[in-house]
Amino acid sequence: MTAGPSGVGIGWRPEIAGFVAGLPGLRFVEVVAETVAPAGPLPDGLAELRARGVTVVPHGVKLSLGGAEPVDPARVAHLAGVAAALDAPLVSEHIAFVRAGGLEAGHLLPLPRSREAVAAVVANVRRAQAELPVPLALEPIAALFDWPDDELNEGDFLTEILDATGALLLLDVANVHANARNRGGDPGALLERLPLDRIAYVHVAGGTEQGGFYHDTHTDPVPAEVLDLVRELCDRRRPPALLLERDGHYPPAAELRGELDALAAASSYPVIT
Amino acid sequence: MAGPGGRHAQAPGGGDLAGRQAELVAALVAGGPLPPGFATAPVEAARRALLRKRAGDVARHWPLLAAGLGDAWPATFAGWAAGRPTNGSLRDGWDLARELRDRDTLPPLGAEELAVREAAIRYDGRTAPRPRRLPAVARAGGAVAAQLAGRVRLLRPAPR
Numbered sequence: 001m002t003a004g005p006s007g008v009g010i011g012w013r014p015e016i017a018g019f020v021a022g023l024p025g026l027r028f029v030e031v032v033a034e035t036v037a038p039a040g041p042l043p044d045g046l047a048e049l050r051a052r053g054v055t056v057v058p059h060g061v062k063l064s065l066g067g068a069e070p071v072d073p074a075r076v077a078h079l080a081g082v083a084a085a086l087d088a089p090l091v092s093e094h095i096a097f098v099r100a101g102g103l104e105a106g107h108l109l110p111l112p113r114s115r116e117a118v119a120a121v122v123a124n125v126r127r128a129q130a131e132l133p134v135p136l137a138l139e140p141i142a143a144l145f146d147w148p149d150d151e152l153n154e155g156d157f158l159t160e161i162l163d164a165t166g167a168l169l170l171l172d173v174a175n176v177h178a179n180a181r182n183r184g185g186d187p188g189a190l191l192e193r194l195p196l197d198r199i200a201y202v203h204v205a206g207g208t209e210q211g212g213f214y215h216d217t218h219t220d221p222v223p224a225e226v227l228d229l230v231r232e233l234c235d236r237r238r239p240p241a242l243l244l245e246r247d248g249h250y251p252p253a254a255e256l257r258g259e260l261d262a263l264a265a266a267s268s269y270p271v272i273t
Numbered sequence: 274m275a276g277p278g279g280r281h282a283q284a285p286g287g288g289d290l291a292g293r294q295a296e297l298v299a300a301l302v303a304g305g306p307l308p309p310g311f312a313t314a315p316v317e318a319a320r321r322a323l324l325r326k327r328a329g330d331v332a333r334h335w336p337l338l339a340a341g342l343g344d345a346w347p348a349t350f351a352g353w354a355a356g357r358p359t360n361g362s363l364r365d366g367w368d369l370a371r372e373l374r375d376r377d378t379l380p381p382l383g384a385e386e387l388a389v390r391e392a393a394i395r396y397d398g399r400t401a402p403r404p405r406r407l408p409a410v411a412r413a414g415g416a417v418a419a420q421l422a423g424r425v426r427l428l429r430p431a432p433r
Contacts (some may be wrong), residue, residue: 068291101295105302106330106359107323109294116290126290145320148310182315213318248329 002055004089005030005201005241007269008260009013012056016246017045017051019253023260025272026054028149028201030243031082033058033091038081050086057201058082065126065138066097066111071124076131083134090200092137092170093128095121095161113157118164125165137168137200142175142207142216144164144182154185155193162198169195170253171239172203173229181214190238201241204230204263219249222259241266304356324351327359335366338387341380342347349373363371367396374413380432392418 009028012020027203036043036058042050050056060079063071083091096108111117129136134158140158152160162169171194180187206220206226222244230242244263246256257273264271300307301320307313328350332339339346343358353369370387373379379387391411396402410419417429 028391043411068294100291100298103295103298103358104360105298105305105323105326107301109297109301112290112293113382122292144322145312145315211318211321213315213322215322248333 009243011245028055060093110143113150133269139170142178168200174205198236199239205245218247330362331366334362341382379414384416384431386414388416389417392420396426
């Protein structure tokens with residue numbers, strides 16, 4: 001098994017594969033698990049990164065661990081297969097649901113912060129863990145709305161799930177910012193309540209204001225408030241690794257390098273550009 | 274979809290997570306009513322954000338279709354996709370392109386992309402598209418494409 005993620009990394013996407021391959025200090029990337037075929041050849045560029053010893057973390061987006069129905073065994077098997085094909089140290093997925101009643105949402109949807117939802121997530125995480133060859137890290141999502149019947153606050157909701165499953169935490173500071181901005185709450189107070197020692201790595205991404213909401217688009221530059229939150233997190237307890245996510249509207253290489261450098265500066269990890 | 278007093282209208286915390294999740298997804302992607310207790314404006318903002326994200330995903334699978342529509346792409350896609358759950362970006366774009374073709378509003382770039390796709394891949398509109406094994410000719414909006422032994426060529430561009 002390869003080493004766990006460390007330092008500054010970037011989300012590997014086919015559109016920026018050339019840029020990513022040219023980063024001299026790169027030690028880890030993340031790939032969307034659903035875009036990799038476990039049995040087939042790895043996407044162009046990803047195999048070369050593995051040959052260079054770069055750690056690749058498969059990141060699932062369609063498992064629907066928060067669904068009330070049992071997680072689809074074929075999707076778990078796919079994630080497990082991708083982890084094996086990439087010799088990954090861990091995999092990650094979201095605390096969310098993406099389908100229900102036979103309908104695909106096409107997006108990560110929030111759960112009620114209820115005991116019933118905790119039980120549903122825990123059951124699905126255990127089902128997944130039983131089949132996965134490596135540890136699983138769970139990522140809380142950004143959401144524009146809450147369910148009407150929350151029984152727990154966000155910190156307790158996450159901590160109960162992590163405690164019951166032993167899963168690692170993938171903390172997205174842009175999501176923390178977005179949720180505080182859209183749903184209220186103090187991002188610092190959330191960091192206070194989360195088991196920061198359980199963080200495997202951290203996501204950082206850009207978003208934009210639209211219609212009175214902050215949208216975590218991954219298509220915009222990382223705003224100053226999110227970098228401030230990275231600094232605040234690192235002051236409390238610096239996570240082992242931080243990863244820049246960019247999906248679509250890829251900027252010129254100089255701008256992407258600037259974003260990676262800003263992330264390195266905010267976390268005091270070595271620059272990788 | 275069940276409203277107040279309906280099958281899923283249990284009290285908060287009443288233990289029907291599956292039904293309530295199904296109601297929420299239906300409200301977001303299938304034109305269903307907003308389940309009780311949810312705030313209207315944030316859920317509506319999420320519904321619109323979801324359509325924008327889908328439009329971007331479909332544009333990556335159908336770049337010429339999206340480019341052909343230009344500034345009209347987001348609204349055209351959203352108008353078609355609202356209330357219509359996704360079948361995946363490939364099929365969503367395919368279904369939209371066929372609908373625009375049938376309405377005679379498919380732009381030339383989109384017509385050429387559709388013709389090339391139809392020559393290469395068999396899609397019945399209901400199940401997952403499959404590569405064609407036999408030679409095929411496909412037409413869309415005046416564009417003509419042909420596939421022979423897996424190689425696809427645009428024989429005639431769509432009229433500008």
